[in-house]
Ligand code: ADP
């Protein structure tokens with residue numbers, strides 16, 4: 001049996017937003033006191049599978065780290081680190097490149113989505129990315145991986161790689177990591193189109209609430225959010241077919257640590273002209289202090305770098321013996 005251990009990574013690319021907070025960072029912070037060892041990785045090696053401006057990447061890595069800390073992740077309790085500072089990830093990834101089959105990789109839908117029509121011009125790294133992700137997880141013998149719905153297929157590939165390695169080398173060395181999938185309620189949709197995810201990869205979406213937004217900006221974006229003319233329904237079923245209304249209720253629930261049912265029980269029957277200011281106040285009270293703390297941390301880049309450095313040392317203490325044993329099993 002494997003000791004429970006959590007691993008999750010986020011790419012330092014683009015701006016962190018309310019969806020990243022409610023769907024990932026806040027959930028990580030809430031889980032922190034359950035006593036399970038957790039590693040959170042700024043996956044810069046994944047980020048460079050598509051072009052990144054060097055100075056922007058450096059900035060985004062620090063800002064993501066600041067986002068973790070400002071969201072309540074304590075670098076003493078959780079291990080916060082930068083992927084490129086732990087060479088065991090790429091060393092393990094090479095072994096997994098040799099375990100994974102071309103056919104498996106070709107089935108990855110995210111590669112097809114990201115490479116688009118011009119797949120011949122995509123980087124080799126973008127194609128091999130899921131094998132590096134398997135290494136990120138398995139080099140720590142992680143057992144639980146909080147991921148978005150879009151990463152489910154990659155996590156299945158991780159399990160396939162672990163299973164094939166264990167089978168080929170007649171060992172039970174690698175665990176089968178379990179996905180911890182965010183629920184629909186924690187999926188934050190765009191404030192201008194309730195059918196699209198709030199996403200850092202859509203620079204044209206000016207409605208997106210970024211984690212670095214100040215109080216006025218947060219408030220303004222909530223007030224401008226698209227809605228329909230009906231008041232909030234008196235039961236959850238009344239949100240069917242009303243994606244924008246459902247999204248605002250879910251955001252309220254996420255920020256207030258309530259269920260969507262409880263929000264409807266309290267707010268049902270109210271017009272948006274009444275509900276939106278309440279939601280705006282709640283969003284400001286939860287998000288503005290995080291934004292301020294991120295700003296403060298970003299004034300001290302050396303402090304952030306030192307936190308990542310310590311985190312990488314702690315991560316390597318776990319990864320190095322697992323990599324060494326893996327090489328030994330392989331005959332190296
Ligand atoms: P990456 O490309 O590094 O995975 P994403 O921004 O897609 O970065 O996701 C980072 C984390 O934030 C993931 O755990 C993902 O599930 C979560 N996340 C991203 N967008 C949303 C959203 N709109 N609602 C809820 N969670 C989200």
Ligand code: NA
Nearest residue numbers: 011148150151
């Ligand atoms: Na993603």
